[in-house]
Amino acid sequence: MKETLVLVVEDEVKIRETLAQFLEKQGYLVEKAANGKEAIEKNSTKKPDLILLDLMLPEINGLEVCKEIRKNSYVPIIMVTAKGEEIDKLIGLELGADDYITKPFSLREVEARIKAVLRRTKVNQGQNETEEVLRFKYLEIKTQTREVIVKGNLIDLTPSEYAILLTLARSPGRPFSRLQLLNATWGESYAGYERAIDTHISNLRKKIEEDPHEPVFIQTVYGIGYKFGVNQ
Numbered sequence: 001m002k003e004t005l006v007l008v009v010e011d012e013v014k015i016r017e018t019l020a021q022f023l024e025k026q027g028y029l030v031e032k033a034a035n036g037k038e039a040i041e042k043n044s045t046k047k048p049d050l051i052l053l054d055l056m057l058p059e060i061n062g063l064e065v066c067k068e069i070r071k072n073s074y075v076p077i078i079m080v081t082a083k084g085e086e087i088d089k090l091i092g093l094e095l096g097a098d099d100y101i102t103k104p105f106s107l108r109e110v111e112a113r114i115k116a117v118l119r120r121t122k123v124n125q126g127q128n129e130t131e132e133v134l135r136f137k138y139l140e141i142k143t144q145t146r147e148v149i150v151k152g153n154l155i156d157l158t159p160s161e162y163a164i165l166l167t168l169a170r171s172p173g174r175p176f177s178r179l180q181l182l183n184a185t186w187g188e189s190y191a192g193y194e195r196a197i198d199t200h201i202s203n204l205r206k207k208i209e210e211d212p213h214e215p216v217f218i219q220t221v222y223g224i225g226y227k228f229g230v231n232q
């Protein structure tokens, strides 16, 4: 099996080295970046399988780094935030981060989050899946290649957005609660994080709906959550 390369982005030397040493001990390959510029460069040159991205970085902060990387990369990103940065968490989700770890964290928690995100990404990549193509009006989802096509144009979705869309589209008409969608994306539940789903849904609608305010595909089910509104 190919080894997993994790890019650790952290300006504080002690935390960066602790994380790097721990991950290496767990069998990961590790690249390190001490600032945002280096993080963007190393993402292009080293092509990591996952990025642990500290929010508070000098010069270019974690949110800007996330935004920049998302312009041309689907790499799973886990943001590392300090306590009380709730607003930044939501902004981070809008910019395409896949998960969060709040400082102070335990190394075991870091490992668990990394595994959960990688598991989800691998499932999404569908390495052993048979080809499945879902078609709804002008929307097409190819599960083997993870391609989402709207009116003939390939759309960029983050791993979380893709997981939510696929979950909904595989069961048209079935309402899903936020918690169910959260389970589908993160593989486990995080109490209090359900609202994060709303942010993903909002981003998804902007990407796949003709009019995000009058969504055809992803519809709100009041008091419950969301459903896919179009039959195949």
Ligand code: CA
Pocket: 010, 011, 012, 054, 055, 056, 057
């Ligand atoms: Ca920092």
